[in-house]
Ligand SMILES: *[C@@H]1O[C@H](CO)[C@@H](O)[C@H](O)[C@H]1NC(C)=O
């Protein structure tokens with residue numbers, strides 16, 4: 103709700119900050135070059151957007167190898183992914199993948215994206231960039247990170263949230279799945295940490311090279327980075343709309359939430375997300391250095407039509423069924 107009211111406030115307020123753009127779905131398959139590099143298949147199914155250098159294993163400068171991207175920003179060959187949502191039939195136990203639909207942001211529409219997710223890179227919060235106080239350093243080639251964990255059994259930290267969409271309302275931000283059907287689908291948000299140790303492109307747990315200063319929900323401003331992680335990098339956020347509506351009639355009144363992540367989980371909300379940096383040259387640095395620009399208008403940043411972005415694909419490298427009614431989640435049998 104807070105991000106919603108922040109966005110409404112911006113219609114009136116001229117001061118703006120950050121990049122926001124759609125990326126269409128690139129592929130849905132069981133690969134994870136950050137957590138399980140070289141494994142084909144990886145443990146669970148992912149919904150992946152971004153550049154076509156996506157592979158079971160990814161090293162070095164991704165932007166050098168990619169030739170297209172599903173993101174609106176034509177020089178962004180990064181990959182962004184999360185687990186995929188499945189509906190687990192309450193009586194017969196079969197699974198069906200929940201389709202992804204473009205996020206309909208309050209400003210700007212989805213620009214013809216196909217599925218996918220919306221990506222934000224903010225410098226401070228949605229209304230100011232604070233660049234004079236704290237400059238932003240772009241991620242470097244080879245950089246990767248994750249946020250959250252599939253094995254979480256407790257409440258995830260702020261910044262990892264679920265919302266129940268009804269009509270034009272996104273509803274309150276919640277730490278776990280909605281407990282009642284949502285007519286407009288389920289909306290998930292993942293805010294990544296924005297303080298970097300300045301040295302490591304990755305770490306064994308893919309998280310300790312980063313530090314999370316987020317203390318409240320929404321696009322709230324970022325406090326100073328600690329001395330252990332002194333470098334402020336862009337704050338990356340994903341928003342995804344899972345179109346759960348077609349399964350609502352199969353959710354008996356009073357029954358528990360029937361939606362599960364592709365790893366099904368261990369009674370915890372388990373929301374997590376992965377990021378693989380892949381902007382070309384200094385394109386992201388230039389966009390982040392531009393003061394008080396907003397959404398897709400940061401400097402001379404190069405954009406492409408989503409119709410072109412939608413033509414970018416990668417091949418199915420796993421070769422298993424992830425669609426239709428399935429007796430078990432892929433990899434979980
Ligand atoms: C993916 O990795 C395989 C094995 O290293 C390689 O043969 C293939 O060309 C790679 N594909 C892309 C799109 O980079």
Ligand SMILES: *[C@@H]1O[C@H](CO)[C@@H](O)[C@H](O)[C@H]1NC(C)=O
Pocket residue numbers: 191194195196427
């Ligand atoms: C479970 O129910 C769905 C929807 O009614 C159906 O399509 C699917 O085949 C069923 N699965 C089994 C194992 O009966």
